[in-house]
Amino acid sequence: MSDLSGIYDALEAMDVTLNAAVVPVFNYDELPDSIQTAQLPCRLLHPLGEQPLGSVTPFTLSGTSLQFGWTIFDLFLLRPVGQGIGLVDAAPDLVAYMGAYAAALKTHIKLVGHTVTITGGAFDPALYAYPRGGAAIYFGVMVTLRMTELA
Numbered sequence: 001m002s003d004l005s006g007i008y009d010a011l012e013a014m015d016v017t018l019n020a021a022v023v024p025v026f027n028y029d030e031l032p033d034s035i036q037t038a039q040l041p042c043r044l045l046h047p048l049g050e051q052p053l054g055s056v057t058p059f060t061l062s063g064t065s066l067q068f069g070w071t072i073f074d075l076f077l078l079r080p081v082g083q084g085i086g087l088v089d090a091a092p093d094l095v096a097y098m099g100a101y102a103a104a105l106k107t108h109i110k111l112v113g114h115t116v117t118i119t120g121g122a123f124d125p126a127l128y129a130y131p132r133g134g135a136a137i138y139f140g141v142m143v144t145l146r147m148t149e150l151a
Helices: 004-013 087-106
Strands: 042-046 059-062 065-080 116-129 137-150
Touching: 004 042, 004 065, 004 137, 065 087, 065 116, 087 116, 087 137
Parallel strands: none
Antiparallel strands: 042 065, 059 065, 065 137, 116 137
């Protein structure tokens, strides 16, 4: 059986440190309706990506086992765009966050009892509305993780 919720929990437990502090995480089952400035920076383990059609979850069958190809979205929000002096002020933290996330991934390539392997992904630093379509815009990074689970 798949342990998709366990995969999310393992990613929640993965510490990503920015400016000597661990970035707080909201898992998929505790996502806030909106973000308050006091909650920033934060990570949101989101079941929905930025693509309008969502993402495809391929799977293959081999004898009595299944192999799933999951895509998970980990949205980092740094601060509102109107706070600070702009991108020149936010850019160092965005770059530092991506480096810290990459370092955390290096030690977490295997997740959930070694049945899940992170096989690839992408970093997308950009401006993000949260909630999607909302008026609040943040500097952030969407990390898209592709992984394979043997079930």
